[in-house]
């Protein structure tokens with residue numbers, strides 16, 4: 001093949017512009033990115049070689065070499081991993097594979113370029129990968145041969161990253177004896193200090209120490225100068241390993257610093273923020289494995305996508321097997337990132353096999369328990385006592401942070417993980433009528449329950465304001481009974497799997513007839529029974545007038561200021577959930593709510609005194625119903641008819 005000149009995908013050209021104009025503040029990350037790619041390429045080869053050992057040719061020891069040529073002013077990162085075919089070089093080094101990064105870049109418009117610095121920080125979140133080489137290089141040459149292809153089918157890829165204005169790269173066919181890839185950076189004028197071996201070792205130590213492959217550099221020696229001249233460091237032909245070259249998780253915990261853990265997290269998660277917490281354990285017993293699990297500080301944008309890739313990398317005896325091993329973590333813990341290294345699974349394990357393996361089940365259970373313990377610790381140290389140790393104080397507010405990001409997903413576990421339901425229930429936090437923030441645990445609530453209170457009361461609504469101002473809370477407010485306010489979409493479904501906490505039932509205040517049990521005194525009960533009796537005739541008339549809308553009409557003691565509210569039958573779906581599902585396009589059976597009226601309210605009294613056969617009565621009954629619907633965030637079936645009825649009253 002002769003030389004071909006090809007253009008970058010439009011987003012790559014934009015990304016390159018961004019990289020070269022805005023990533024100056026943290027230039028050195030380019031080395032981490034390129035070494036990380038080299039390490040991935042070796043992992044891929046090791047995995048493919050499990051089935052095709054011939055791919056390893058005569059070089060079974062995988063490694064990365066970093067070398068400099070001071071005369072040519074180049075820095076080269078070479079690996080003997082999987083390599084790239086010509087087509088792969090064109091596809092992978094000319095486009096952006098990750099859809100998240102691509103979308104982000106394509107959204108940057110021209111006038112935003114002024115805030116390049118800010119964007120540089122943002123782009124750091126997505127990982128610029130290979131293209132970060134252009135932070136320090138004005139030209140990059142990649143030479144590569146895919147493992148398994150003959151020496152004369154290697155490729156050379158060269159680009160100046162668009163500096164010449166063309167936004168193009170060249171590819172040509174070359175002969176390369178060794179399999180694998182070398183990336184040569186022609187260093188910019190202001191990046192010449194990356195020719196210093198000492199500097200490079202420092203960067204490798206900082207960012208890439210945990211890479212399990214050996215990273216080799218040529219040894220340097222002090223050479224005395226000729227007479228009258230100073231000495232200097234000179235490069236020898238001997239190569240030495242400059243990193244620890246053992247996978248981080250295989251090292252004893254005492255030898256790993258928090259910085260190492262954080263750096264490793266960044267590499268596996270592509271998250272620029274430090275993790276909130278991590279746990280590292282070697283599990284022994286009938287199933288043996290090592291787990292290193294992280295809880296991120298921030299939720300990803302696609303957190304609620306239950307099909308989203310899981311964040312666990314599976315290794316078997318330190319050989320990388322697969323990313324996103326979803327069988328190792330339940331779906332409700334999909335935000336956890338980390339590594340599991342098993343000693344028992346076969347190296348050729350497939351995703352299908354993982355689903356069925358007993359060892360995998362044991363690992364999943366073990367990982368789940370670990371994550372829950374980690375969360376329990378965060379919860380425990382969230383509000384440290386004054387005399388707590390410095391370490392415990394450092395955890396202040398971390399659980400709140402976790403819960404704000406991932407609480408809604410954790411709740412899915414109530415319906416998914418029956419074995420751990422009680423532990424999960426203890427981790428739940430809600431806003432309540434005494435706290436606007438999601439900080440009340442079920443145990444806190446129980447500890448504050450009133451004398452004679454027999455249930456944990458809660459209400460679900462679309463918004464906090466909607467929950468707080470719901471008419472259904474009126475009697476609870478009057479009696480000073482705390483009610484949990486639930487506003488996550490998942491709450492109602494999740495709560496349908498949690499009927500009690502520590503022996504106390506959970507009761508929705510919008511479901512079934514209100515029964516405050518011992519919290520109501522005898523006089524109140526008597527007054528209520530009398531009212532039910534007195535209102536019987538008007539209830540019958542209301543029922544008739546609203547027969548298309550309401551399942552039943554009854555008097556209630558739950559209201560204080562409002563004339564009426566809607567409730568659902570004890571085991572029915574709430575009107576709020578039904579509305580949500582309908583909005584989501586599901587066909588819902590038409591379940592009619594119960595209209596409850598307040599016998600103390602003037603409007604209800606007026607109805608009772610009126611003539612049930614009059615047109616006026618029919619209109620008032622409908623207004624009463626529609627207003628109750630509005631009060632809980634719904635819309636009348638026929639809004640125009642509602643407006644007409646209200647207007648008729650106003651004039």
Ligand SMILES: Nc1ncnc2c1ncn2[C@@H]1O[C@H](COP(=O)(O)OP(=O)(O)OP(=O)(O)O)[C@@H](O)[C@H]1O
Nearest residue numbers: 037038041083084092093097127128129130131181
């Ligand atoms: N040393 C290498 N050996 C083989 N293939 C490579 C090498 N470096 C890069 N590639 C290929 O180029 C692709 C693009 O690399 P790039 O670093 O831009 O993205 P990535 O590695 O997929 O993402 P990220 O770096 O954010 O993890 C890689 O997915 C890989 O296929």
